[in-house]
Amino acid sequence: xxxxxxxLLETFVDFLSTEKGYSENTCRAYASDLEDFISxxxxxxxxxLTDEEADIxxxxxxxxxxxxxxxxxxxxxxxRIKKSSMARKLSAIRSFFKFLERHGVITENPATAxxxxxxxxxxxxxxxxxxxxxxxxxxxIETLTGKRDRAMLETMYSTGIRVSELVGLDVGDVDxxxxxxxxxxxxxxxxxxxxxxxxxxxxxxxxxxxxLRKIVPERSRGPLFLNKSKxxxxxxxxxxxxxxxxxxxxxxxxxAPHDLRHTFATHMLDAGLDLRMVQELLGHRQxxxxxxxxxxxxxxxxxxxxxxxxxx
Numbered sequence: 001x002x003x004x005x006x007x008l009l010e011t012f013v014d015f016l017s018t019e020k021g022y023s024e025n026t027c028r029a030y031a032s033d034l035e036d037f038i039s040x041x042x043x044x045x046x047x048x049l050t051d052e053e054a055d056i057x058x059x060x061x062x063x064x065x066x067x068x069x070x071x072x073x074x075x076x077x078x079x080r081i082k083k084s085s086m087a088r089k090l091s092a093i094r095s096f097f098k099f100l101e102r103h104g105v106i107t108e109n110p111a112t113a114x115x116x117x118x119x120x121x122x123x124x125x126x127x128x129x130x131x132x133x134x135x136x137x138x139x140x141i142e143t144l145t146g147k148r149d150r151a152m153l154e155t156m157y158s159t160g161i162r163v164s165e166l167v168g169l170d171v172g173d174v175d176x177x178x179x180x181x182x183x184x185x186x187x188x189x190x191x192x193x194x195x196x197x198x199x200x201x202x203x204x205x206x207x208x209x210x211x212l213r214k215i216v217p218e219r220s221r222g223p224l225f226l227n228k229s230k231x232x233x234x235x236x237x238x239x240x241x242x243x244x245x246x247x248x249x250x251x252x253x254x255x256a257p258h259d260l261r262h263t264f265a266t267h268m269l270d271a272g273l274d275l276r277m278v279q280e281l282l283g284h285r286q287x288x289x290x291x292x293x294x295x296x297x298x299x300x301x302x303x304x305x306x307x308x309x310x311x312x
Contacts, residue, residue: 138249166257
């Protein structure tokens with residue numbers, strides 16, 4: 001039975017959610033990128049087809065060619081889309097057509113011959129140790145909101161977990177005696193991460209206050225960090241909280257949740273922790289993903305060398 005591109009896209013996104021275990025946000029991003037490409041394809045397909053192919057159904061996935069994909073990348077380039085965004089969109093397209101090939105919808109994947117645009121490799125933004133301490137110590141814990149915000153940001157810096165992993169934490173994921181937390185990362189992969197005693201102290205203080213004020217039962221389960229409605233915080237909410245705390249601390253540059261993850265990794269490497277150990281802590285599947293943090297340390301090492309060496 002003939003299936004439209006839209007129907008195939010819906011099947012693919014459902015596969016990502018149910019079979020691959022991708023988060024709702026990730027699935028939404030895949031769908032958005034693929035919808036953009038499909039819109040381009042439907043608008044430009046006539047330019048890419050020969051006279052013999054002109055009668056191919058507009059919704060026929062078999063009409064998509066590698067030339068059409070390269071044209072799409074050229075279109076994105078003219079729109080001044082970042083190369084990192086272009087690479088992400090191409091990755092979504094590749095995954096979609098690989099899925100179609102595996103399920104016999106197409107016999108040949110047109111994306112295999114399309115080259116990924118060369119990527120810039122920006123150095124991750126991170127905070128100095130002094131700025132992290134300044135940020136965390138500026139959060140007042142006289143209020144329940146302050147206790148929560150301090151506990152959350154202490155946890156992020158102490159563990160290096162992603163903001164999505166932070167908001168996904170439940171009360172039962174914290175092992176106070178073992179000084180670890182159980183984190184569910186990308187692809188629903190669980191890992192155990194060490195957490196500092198100071199962070200645990202702030203978490204305990206926050207949860208005890210919730211119990212004393214009878215906001216939650218003493219042995220309650222569910223989300224570790226709560227919003228005003230006693231529900232789970234969103235990643236956007238944490239971003240807004242961090243931005244507000246950074247401004248109140250007088251930091252000159254905006255700070256995003258992922259910057260605390262970058263900061264954790266950089267400080268661990270600067271302190272001499274092995275790269276593979278940092279990989280395990282961050283939950284990276286590939287060591288190459290973790291290696292970007294070594295550029296930060298090397299740059300600092302070179303600056304110190306140039307400043308100290310007597311024969312320049």
